[in-house]
Amino acid sequence: MKYVDEFRDPELGRALSGEILSLVEPGRHYKVMEVCGGHTHSIYKYGVDDLLPDNVELVHGPGCPVCVIPMGRVDDGISIAENDGVIFTCFGDMMRVPGSRGSLLEAKASGADVRMVYSPLDALRIAKSNPDRPVVFFAIGFETTAPSTALTLKRARAEGVENFSCMCNHVTIVPPLRALLESPDLRLDGFIGPGHVATVVGARPFEFIPADYGKPVVISGFEPLDLLQSVQMIMRQLAGGRCEVENQYTRVVPYEGNLRALEVMSEVFELRPHFEWRGLGFISHSALRLSDAYAELDAERRFDVPGVRVADPKACQCGEVLKGVIKPWECKVFGTACTPERPIGTCMVSPEGACAAFYNYGRYAREREVV
């Protein structure tokens, strides 16, 4: 398949793996954070971490859009879904995220009309086919997904679809990265930057990482060779005493991003003063809500939402996993009380979550090591 096969070539992979080995200093332990959940998934799926030297550790970051949604927001979504006649739509993984009263999937089982959609456009189609019922889209995702929601809201207005609204949970990537870099319990040597977020925002928003914190960033693609090459580029920077933002994913990411997407986002959304992140707490200016110009399409203004903060379950250590402080298997409930079938924490829900990715692909290798 074009754009895929050429980035899975085993010979090139072996060569890159050898180059990385030649670049690392023996005796030094390197911690590199892959920010994006899509990268975490690829790393476990293709065993990319097995191709790295023992002293290069990949630390999983907070970039899984499902994993960072706090329980209170799920509760708010369910309370909207329970209104008479409402059709509540969301992406598939989001349906299984537990709130304090269960998940959206469980709300569906109890009679709420909750439907899985593949895109905001699908939700708008449902609204057009059901003009006598309010249709709400539960929007999640980083800057990769936000433009799609923004375009769909503009389309809803242009086509006069009055029964459509959006509960906006879009988040932005830079504030949590800054919070992580300020965190005293985490020492990182560099970052594998989120390729598809950068498709929209470009590489420039990541320049603060080398400028303010002296760490290299390499924007990366999602195939195994993309990830290996990104680690190699980070190691080259470290070996050469450099730190800057480099773009490995040039076949997709222009340095300035997609200006039209940024324009549409700034028309439809505005920054929330603060937003709660699962495990990371409240972070200022880290999420989006609908701007006043789009108030009539805002589900949080159309419906009453409780807006109550709900603490994470005590047993759940998603916060430490999301900050890369512990590995998935170091969580007390990993693979026992918390599994993809019955998740307690969000990291076990989405396959991009570090726990689910490790549960699905990585645990067998680790079990072999232990035996």
Place this chain on the structure above:
Amino acid sequence: MNGPACDHGDGCITCGDTAIPLTVRKVDVERGLALCVDDGGQSESVQTELVGSVTPGDSLLVHAGTALQRLGP
């Protein structure tokens, strides 16, 4: 909905910030939509406003029903 489904075994490509390469088959200029197909023949409707005008045969990087960038020459 005729796009690829949320596949929990291999990750939900929409929730996971994953974007996929699709090829344009038909264009509806008036509505800013294009019918696109993947290599497996699955088709979906894609919003194209963010990548300018498209023509059949163009390769697009698509996420959540919206083209984010053009691919290749």
